Amino acid sequence: MEYDPISRLNLGFFGLLFYRARRYDESIAQCQKALDLDPNYCNAMWFMALSLEQKGMLPAAIAKLEKAVSLVGAPHFQALLSRAYAISGDKTKALDILDGLKGVSEQRYVSPFDLAVVHIGLGDLTSGFEHLEEAYRQHVFRIIELTMPMFDGLRCDPRWQDLIRRTGLPATDH
Secondary structure, three states: OOOOOOOHHHHHHHHHHHHHOOOHHHHHHHHHHHHHHOOOOHHHHHHHHHHHHHOOOHHHHHHHHHHHHHHOOOHHHHHHHHHHHHHHOOHHHHHHHHHHHHHHHOOOOOOHHHHHHHHHHOOOHHHHHHHHHHHHHOOOHHHHHHHOHHHHHHOOOHHHHHHHHHHOOOOOOO
């Protein structure tokens, strides 16, 4: 940040670091700075949405993720949007996106980690952990996200603890 204080990348990833540290207001502020520089910077939208979600600001989180999906449409953003709909209580929209992701997976690769994110958001922990196990078997890099706040509700689950142990990730990062 000292060498390039107006880098949207630096600002966005600094926002992610604040999110991981559970400092959501600071995360939102950093991501907003990145979005002020580039209103279409999807990573900042994603990182901001995660912090907004943690603060219970689900409509704002959904709006950020809807914009990211409209700009990029990547399965990752779709999965996060589906999860946000699910935890906001809109299971119909969440399931519609999940069905779309399953359809896409018949044509090209969709990470099992993304499918896990959706299932966990829907409260289907059995399917969620099955997809996490598949992500582990496939060596999906994003498995490192298991220590992020969005998964805090799983920390007491022995399946999460076992998966964390096998990945070598710390059981806590806060």
